[in-house]
Amino acid sequence: MNLYADRTFRIDTENAFKIGTHVAGVEQKFGDVVKLTLGEPDFPVPIHIKDEIKRQLDLDNTHYCDPKGVLSLRQAIAHQVSATRGLDVNPERVVVFPGGKPPIGFVQQVYCNPGNEVIYPSPGFPIYESFISYVDGVPVPLHLDESSNFTFSSDQLSQLISPSTKLIYLNSPSNPTGGVVSPEQLEAIAATILDQCPAEVRVYSDEIYENIMFDNNKHHSIASLPGMESRTIIASGFSKTYSWTGGRIGYAVFPTESEADVFKNLNINYFSCVTPYNQEAARLALESPLSVPAVSKMVSTFQERRDVIWERLNRMDGITCQKPLGAFYLFPNISGICENLGLIDYYQGMSAADKELTSPAGLFQMFALYCHRVAVMDRKSFGRLGSEGQHYIRLSIASDLAVLEDGIARLNDAAQDNEGINHFLDTRPDLQ
Numbered sequence: 001m002n003l004y005a006d007r008t009f010r011i012d013t014e015n016a017f018k019i020g021t022h023v024a025g026v027e028q029k030f031g032d033v034v035k036l037t038l039g040e041p042d043f044p045v046p047i048h049i050k051d052e053i054k055r056q057l058d059l060d061n062t063h064y065c066d067p068k069g070v071l072s073l074r075q076a077i078a079h080q081v082s083a084t085r086g087l088d089v090n091p092e093r094v095v096v097f098p099g100g101k102p103p104i105g106f107v108q109q110v111y112c113n114p115g116n117e118v119i120y121p122s123p124g125f126p127i128y129e130s131f132i133s134y135v136d137g138v139p140v141p142l143h144l145d146e147s148s149n150f151t152f153s154s155d156q157l158s159q160l161i162s163p164s165t166k167l168i169y170l171n172s173p174s175n176p177t178g179g180v181v182s183p184e185q186l187e188a189i190a191a192t193i194l195d196q197c198p199a200e201v202r203v204y205s206d207e208i209y210e211n212i213m214f215d216n217n218k219h220h221s222i223a224s225l226p227g228m229e230s231r232t233i234i235a236s237g238f239s240k241t242y243s244w245t246g247g248r249i250g251y252a253v254f255p256t257e258s259e260a261d262v263f264k265n266l267n268i269n270y271f272s273c274v275t276p277y278n279q280e281a282a283r284l285a286l287e288s289p290l291s292v293p294a295v296s297k298m299v300s301t302f303q304e305r306r307d308v309i310w311e312r313l314n315r316m317d318g319i320t321c322q323k324p325l326g327a328f329y330l331f332p333n334i335s336g337i338c339e340n341l342g343l344i345d346y347y348q349g350m351s352a353a354d355k356e357l358t359s360p361a362g363l364f365q366m367f368a369l370y371c372h373r374v375a376v377m378d379r380k381s382f383g384r385l386g387s388e389g390q391h392y393i394r395l396s397i398a399s400d401l402a403v404l405e406d407g408i409a410r411l412n413d414a415a416q417d418n419e420g421i422n423h424f425l426d427t428r429p430d431l432q
């Protein structure tokens with residue numbers, strides 16, 4: 001008899017959390033690491049939100065509450081989503097979750113039978129791909145290309161849709177690329193979905209970075225387009241917009257109340273309800289006039305950093321980098337660095353089992369961490385299937401500019417350290 005169920009190791013992970021052990025080990029042995037891995041804004045939660053959390057605690061709002069989410073928050077979410085997407089959302093279609101992450105896996109459990117195909121962006125948030133094999137679904141990566149600044153055309157999507165397609169993930173602005181799908185692209189994508197998919201196919205529109213848009217561009221949701229509201233799950237949350245990743249408040253707006261109730265029942269089964277005092281503070285975040293200036297200050301700081309770091313990266317030998325239009329990540333192509341350091345050839349010589357565990361960009365990631373004390377994420381951390389031959393890293397700009405500049409200088413040193421790389425590959429300290 002086996003200890004673990006067959007499905008146990010079919011679930012993957014989010015390396016941004018796993019890399020922490022390596023970073024801690026390097027810091028303990030060699031000193032400070034510049035962390036360009038962080039998927040959370042580096043700002044405190046705005047004061048008015050913190051004050052409301054405290055006030056709610058003093059009101060003893062600390063008990064079980066509605067598993068669907070407290071009505072006051074669902075009303076505020078319905079109002080905000082309606083106003084920003086041009087829709088008329090009833091609060092009964094809204095379900096609150098502990099963060100933006102849980103509904104990603106829940107929708108696969110609810111909508112997919114074994115053998116159903118799930119289309120998802122790659123590179124993309126790793127949890128989309130991670131769950132698919134766990135629920136016996138069939139992963140269908142939608143590869144995003146640098147040449148279109150990591151967006152995709154309706155033709156690309158059209159070729160992936162089949163009679164077995166059940167779920168399509170979209171994510172704009174995107175983690176890890178910062179890519180933003182244009183309104184024209186969205187219209188063509190919606191037309192393709194309406195044309196090729198039956199009404200039971202769901203689009204999961206992950207809009208968690210909706211408020212972190214640069215260059216005065218506005219966020220657009222596919223749910224706003226004619227015919228799409230009844231097929232789209234709009235997912236968002238409070239982690240990124242309000243720099244509140246520890247608050248664990250996210251939500252999804254479902255096409256119908258009855259679908260929302262299915263997810264309410266999953267909430268009951270998994271965690272009963274979401275922390276009520278945080279939910280009330282989330283309601284305040286949506287309603288308070290103090291939120292808009294706090295968020296726009298954060299976004300303009302991200303934009304300033306993006307401009308500086310994007311320019312620096314493009315000045316480095318062996319790197320090309322597209323300009324992200326939203327979120328707080330840059331996703332440079334490091335093919336030239338991998339080639340210069342001999343990592344592509346080295347990788348070719350590895351055994352199939354060793355190759356599974358890394359990539360040329362993954363080797364560079366570990367070299368940069370262990371020998372130059374700068375932490376980044378590799379391409380393979382954002383969807384494994386079909387990622388071969390793609391040499392990218394993700395840098396988060398959720399740190400002060402001085403820290404980011406130090407990180408870029410360290411990456412530049414790593415990129416030119418032909419001697420160091422040989423020692424690294426001989427010793428592979430990351431495997432010890």
Ligand SMILES: Cc1ncc(COP(=O)(O)O)c(C=O)c1O
Pocket residue numbers: 039098099100101102125171174175206208237238239240245248249250
């Ligand atoms: C695209 C995307 N969706 C969802 C999440 C999950 O957010 P949360 O921390 O609210 O669970 C993240 C977090 O990094 C993300 O990047």
